[in-house]
Amino acid sequence: GENVEQHPSTLSVQEGDSAVIKCTYSDSASNYFPWYKQELGKRPQLIIDIRSNVGEKKDQRIAVTLNKTAKHFSLHITETQPEDSAVYFCAARRNDYKLSFGAGTTVTVRA
Amino acid sequence: NAGVTQTPKFQVLKTGQSMTLQCAQDMNHNSMYWYRQDPGMGLRLIYYSASEGTTDKGEVPNGYNVSRLNKREFSLRLESAAPSQTSVYFCASLDGRNTEAFFGQGTRLTVV
Numbered sequence: 001g002e003n004v005e006q007h008p009s010t011l012s013v014q015e016g017d018s019a020v021i022k023c024t025y026s027d028s029a030s031n032y033f034p035w036y037k038q039e040l041g042k043r044p045q046l047i048i049d050i051r052s053n054v055g056e057k058k059d060q061r062i063a064v065t066l067n068k069t070a071k072h073f074s075l076h077i078t079e080t081q082p083e084d085s086a087v088y089f090c091a092a093r094r095n096d097y098k099l100s101f102g103a104g105t106t107v108t109v110r111a
Numbered sequence: 112n113a114g115v116t117q118t119p120k121f122q123v124l125k126t127g128q129s130m131t132l133q134c135a136q137d138m139n140h141n142s143m144y145w146y147r148q149d150p151g152m153g154l155r156l157i158y159y160s161a162s163e164g165t166t167d168k169g170e171v172p173n174g175y176n177v178s179r180l181n182k183r184e185f186s187l188r189l190e191s192a193a194p195s196q197t198s199v200y201f202c203a204s205l206d207g208r209n210t211e212a213f214f215g216q217g218t219r220l221t222v223v
Contacts, residue, residue, distance in 0.1 A: 009151065032210055043201065043214040044154070051210075089153060097142045097161040097205070099212060100170065103153035 003027075004092050006102030014110050019077040021105045023090035026071065030092040033066060033073045036101075038087045047088075048075070080109045113137055117202050117215035124192045124222045132187040132218050134202030142205050143185035144212070145169075145177060147198040154201065160185055192222045 003026040013019045025033075034049035050057045050064045050073065057064050061080075066073045077084055090102040115136045124130055134143065141162045146154040146169075156169030158177040166177050174196060176188045185204075189196060199219050205212040 006153070034210065034212070043216055045214075046211045049210055093210075096167075097207065098156070098159055098167065098169070099144060099203075099205070100156055101146070101154040103151065 004090060004100050004102040006090050006105060008105060009103065010106045010108070012108045012110060013080050015080060015082060017080055019075075019080055019084070019107055019109075021075045021088055021090065021107075022072065023074070023092075023102050024070075024072050025092040025100075027092065027094060028071075029094045029096075031095055032093040033064070034091050034093070035062075035064060035075050036089045036091065038089065038104075040086075044089060077107075080107075082109050082111055085109045115202055115204055115213050115215040117200075117218050119218060120216065121219050122221070124189075124220065126193060126222060128192050129188070129190050130192065131189075132200055132202075132220075133184070134186065134215060135184045136202075136204040136213070137183065138204065138206065138213065139182070140204035140206045140213075141182070142207060143179065144203040144205075145175075145185070145187045146201045146203065147171065147196075148201060148217075149198050157187065157200075192220075194222045196220065197222045 006023045031052040036044035037047045038044040063076045093099045118133045144159045145157040160166045160179040163182045202215040203212045
């Protein structure tokens with residue numbers, strides 16, 4: 001089955017700096033890679049995603065990159081703000097719709 | 112349009128008791144999921160249903176059963192609850208044409 005590994009588990013950054021979270025997946029049948037943000041006490045919500053036929057995608061201050069050969073994908077947040085503090089999850093979905101998540105990264109943005 | 116609705120929101124069980132967590136979505140989504148969330152372990156997939164009439168095991172299915180009652184509803188049953196099943200449980204659904212998975216508000220289950 002799919003195994004999604006996520007690093008680091010915690011990340012503390014100064015406001016205005018960048019944050020990078022990295023994930024690897026094991027199942028070659030995975031073809032879609034979403035990222036979710038979960039604020040304290042709330043449900044996870046999609047922030048950005050990338051399909052297997054795309055190498056990079058950007059949406060304002062967040063971007064995601066995918067290296068299919070190495071089975072790596074990463075989330076980049078630039079110009080971090082206090083409201084970016086949350087838990088971030090990467091995920092990988094197979095073509096049979098099995099959706100597996102990483103263990104999460106707790107991001108703290110210091111003012 | 113309520114999205115994904117889970118009941119109950121909170122539950123305390125004694126070891127050995129059984130219960131069913133209910134999940135319903137009103138977005139006409141084909142695929143539905145059950146996850147458990149424990150500190151430091153992320154969202155672990157228990158079972159999923161890619162479409163009405165099918166269910167498949169996820170990464171941590173032991174101790175659980177599921178029923179895809181119809182396209183809208185996907186229930187999770189604990190036959191004999193154990194303290195190790197203390198967790199927050201999330202139901203999610205998605206439409207294969209669009210890719211975003213929508214989550215319910217979660218059920219906080221404590222087994223004593």
